[in-house]
Amino acid sequence: MNLSDLLPLLRFLAPEILLSALALGALLGEAALSRLLGVEKRQNLLGWLALLGLGACLVILGDQAARGETLALGRGAFVASPFNALLKTAATLAVMASVTMGLRAPFVRHVGENYALVLFSLLGMFFLLSAESLLMIFVALELTSLPLYALAASQKGARRSIEGGLKYLLFGGLSAAFLLFGISYVYGMSGQGSLAGLRDWLVAQRTAGGPGFLFLTGVCLMIVGLGFKIAAAPFHLWAPDAYEGAPLPAAAILASASKLAGIVVAARLLLGAFLPVAGNVLGSPLSWHAGWSPAVAALAVASLTVGNLAALAQRNAKRFMAYSSVAHAGNVLVAFLALDASGRPAALAAPAIAYYAVIYALTNAGVFAAIHALAWGARGDDFADFRGAARRAPFPAFFLLIFLLSLAGVPPMAGFFGKLFLFMAALQADATHWGLAWLVAYALAMNVVALGYYLRFARVLWVEPAEDLRPISTPLELRVALVALALLVLGLGVFPSSCLAAFRTMGGVLLLRG
Amino acid sequence: MEPPGLNHWLVVSAMLFCIGAAGVVLRRNLLVVLMSLEIMLNAANLALVAFSRYGNGLDGQIFVFFVITVAAAEVAVGLAILVALYRLCGTVRVSDIATLKL
């Protein structure tokens, strides 16, 4: 391979290369400026440079999406496609919101390193969103998670931050071990490292006596690992503590971009590679078919129950958001089960999952940005600290209301359509027999509960009296970020079907080529 | 004695994984919990090496190479968090850490 062959490849890898350069730039900038500028100036300067670089990333990604070209490198290690570019755009937007929040955060001390970690994590997500091989998924998942462990624990003076980070690391490590052990069985039994190869091998095994017990054990172990990553109950135990302990900008990434990447990878593995061993959960338990579907259905039901009921009882805004994220993991898992009796997924399933993941990431980034703005003048992040905050800071409180309504699934917010598509996909799958009606009915009931607790949070902000009436000023950049995210959430809600259609026409949708 | 087959290797690897998992769940000393996580990753390594020996080619060994890298990185960050925790609270025991009690 000579240089002229390499150059066209570089075009596809441009966002990743730019991001690596940005992260290194942040490190070098910190080293160069630490003697010249104070912390706050460095924080501002490096932060704006990072935002500028991420903006350039957005432009490149937009160009990739518009060109519509695809490329697969190294046995599925890296797949560039317009669809992946869109997913990366959403992750980038969420991380940009987090960087904006961090511009004036008082607790950041190692400024350049802090930004570098954020960018490294985003780089991991980029590779993760492009990965269609087991090896790359594992390595990219670690690149995503490791900086997040450090960021979650980065408030070194606060015990809850370190404890939260530690808990996140231990559960993350456990998740990696389960995922890896599962991968070793899956890879070992099939000899296939790429997701497309795995699917073809599984299809071939249908006539050759099935993939074997050990392969299925591997798939189950991988589901446990993925369950940890997307915080599905009962593997969600780390989430409340990690969210609560992490500084708000870091928690925003945990709840948005990282979750988006996790959901997409889970969908690629389950609905892509392992589709032939899906089984199904249609109708009564007696008529179910063995495969990963019953396990995922158990996760979905547990997440919907635990997430929504526990969120009702929360007194802290960050813990509340953690349980809300568990509940949303339950929602999205419902669409994973949208398979008909012969194991074919509903046409809507993959686009609906992607749409929901994107919406969810943007909305959550908005929620955390708004909480960050409100927490500016508050003592802490308990609900009690936000009492009557709308009177003190109407601007962020208004936007928080919009984002909360979107999470709750109130039309015309995008969150409503996200849920609608998920549940429509589930009902479409076995439309003649209403096979998944039981699950959808349960999910709908739980979402009514969800409406209740989101509105309770809104009530704390808007109705309850404030003890402290001093106004909270919101920095301009945070206002811009809030407006931009709200426009996206509303815009994607105004044109939901065109988004979905765009996802569909992007070829192979979420899943593999070939 | 007849030479070991793939199943022998996998039994050893699965037992190692169980031992590691038991250590993670049961031990209260966080340093030992991290060591147990390493044992779990190594169990997967052993399975990958065995599969690579029995017909799957070298790709499994490449995987192990990456796992060793990842394990080193994970241990470094884990130990760093432990040191930060110890500086603040003077403990590395699960039982002294409120959020780790289930």
Next chain:
Amino acid sequence: MEAALFHLFSFLTLAGALLVITRRDPVNAAMLLVLTFFFMAGLFVLAHAWFLAAAQILVYAGAIMVLFLFVIMLLDAKEETRRCFGRVAGVGALAVGGALLAALAGVIRDGRLWRVPAGDAEGTTAAVGRLLFNTYLLPFEVASVLLLAATVGVIVLIRAPRRPDDAPPSA
């Protein structure tokens, strides 16, 4: 010969791992972990994974364990005086263990595994390197970024404030 060595190394690896999770003194546990990894390197040699056997010893015994020991010394970790197992955790462990033993039973039950012939893959440095820098070049690059990210993370977590104006907020 090969069978005898396999059984010996397997036994020693498992015994070492068991001792790691049952010793009260973390220093003991760390030393035993080194031994476990050594025996495992022996298993790698038996599987013709020459390069990995060396990497296992260099990285695990050489780097990771030294890191562990440093931290143990730094933290002055004492022996656990009380019983080292929690009660509630025990129940959870039993559940996990049961599931995993099922996997183990699957390994033994699956008759196909007994008959898989040994392949001819030789994990020499040259062979592994050739594969690593051709097919797996991109993951290799990502792994290098991962190591850098880990380093930066450690610095953020460990480094003391440099100057007075860097001091932590009082909150």
